[in-house]
Amino acid sequence: MLTLYSYPPLFGVADNNGYGLKVYAFLRLAGVPFKHEHIFDASSAPRGQLPYIVDDGETIGDSNAIMAHAKRKYGVTIDDALTSAERDTDLLVTRLLDDLYWVMSYSRWKDELYWMQFRDALLREHPQLTEESLIAAKEFNAQRYHFQGIGRYEPDDAMARGLADLQVLAHLIPEIGFVHGPAPSTIDAGIYGFIANIYFYDIATPLKKFVDAHENLVRHCRAIHGMVTVGKRTEQHLQFHEP
Template sequence: MLTLYSYPALFGVADNNGYGLKVFAFLRLAGVPFRHEHIFDASKAPRGQLPYIVDGNDTVGDSETILGFVTQKYRLTIDAGLSPAQRTTNLLITRMLDDLYWVMSYSRWKDERFWPAFRAALLREHPNLTEEGLAKAQAFNHQRYYYQGIGRFDGDAAMARGVADLGTLAALIPQHGYLHGDKPTSIDAGIYGFIANIYFYDIDTPLKQFVAAQENIVRHCRAIHEAVSL
C-alpha cells in the first residue's frame, strides 16, 4: 500500500504543512488507499523535503510530482474533465500557493508576534520536541527566508504579501461548489492544504483574519475538510 510521509498534525489538520496536507487531501478525494506516517526528520526524503510517498519500489517527492505519479499509476480521473484553460488556471494558482507558503512559514517561525504561540503549540501537541530542537529549526528557517527573500521583509510587509495572495483566491473561489464545478479536483486539494493551515491555525495572524472574513473561502475549506477527514 502507498505510504505518505509528511509532517505531523497541528490544530486539528492532518499535516501542519500546506504541501503535505495537499497530498493527503488529494489521495482522500481521489479514493486512493494509503498509510500516513508523520515524521519530522526529512533526511531520508527525496531532496530532503517533505512530503514524499513510497509506493512499492517507487519513492517520489515534491507534491506536484506525487500527484502526477499517482494520477498516472492509478489512472485517476479526478482532473479528467478539465479544459486547457482550467489546467492553466490550476498552474497559476499552484505557483501562487508556492508564494503564500513562504509567508505562512514566516508567520510561524520568524514573526516575533506569533512565533512564541506557535512554539508553545508544537511543544504542547508534540512532547517529543525540545526547545533546543525548535531553536535549531527556527535558525535554519531564518536562513532559508533570507536567501529566498521573504526574510528581508518586516512582519507587516510580509503579511501584506500573503494577504494579497489570499485576496486573489477570494476572487476565484465560487460561493457554491468547487473551483471548477460541483465536484472537487486536484486544485481544490491544493487550496485546502494551505487554507486549512491558516483557517484552523489557532493563532490570530493577519492571514487568518483575512481568511475568516471570506465566506466563500471558509465554506470551501470546511467542505474539503469534511470530505477528507475520517
C-alpha cells in the same frame, strides 16, 4: 500500499504543512488507499523536503510529482473533464500557493509576534519535541527565508504579500461548489492544503483574520475538510520518527 511521509498534524489538520496536506487531501479525494507516516526530520527525504511517498519500492518527492504519479498509476480521473484554460488556471494558482507558503512559514517561525505561540502549540501537541530543537529549526528557517527573499521583508510587508495572495483566492473560490464546478478537483485539494493551515490555525495572524472574514474561503475549506477527514480509506500511523 502507497505510504505518504509528511509532517505531523497540528490544530486538527492531518499535516501542519500546506504541501503535505495538499497531497493527503488529493489522495483522499481521489480514493487512493495509503498509509500515513508522520516525521519531523526531513533530512533523509528526497531533496531534504517533505512530503514524499514510497510506492512499491519507488520513492517520489515533490507534491506535484506525487500527484502526477498517483494519477498515472491509479487511474485518478478527478481532472479529466478540465479544459485547457482550467488547467492553465490550476498552474497559476499552484504557483501562487508556492508564494503563499513562504509567508505562512514566515508567520510561524520568524515573526516574533506569533513565534512563541507556535512554539508552544508544537510542544503541547508533540511533547517529544524539545524547545532546543525548535530553536534550531527556527534558525535554520531564518537562513532559508533570507536566501529565498521573504526573510528580508519586515513582518508587515511579508504579511501584505500573503494577503494579496489570499485576495486572489477569495476572488477565485465560488460561493457554492468548487473551483471548476460541483465536484472538487486537484486544485481544490491544493487550496485546502494551505487554507486549512490558516483557518484551523489557532493563532490570530493577519492571514487567519483574512480567511475568517471571507465566507467563501471558509465554506470551501470546511467542505474539503469534511470530505477528507470522514471515513477510513487511509491508515494513520501516529508513531513519530524522531530526527
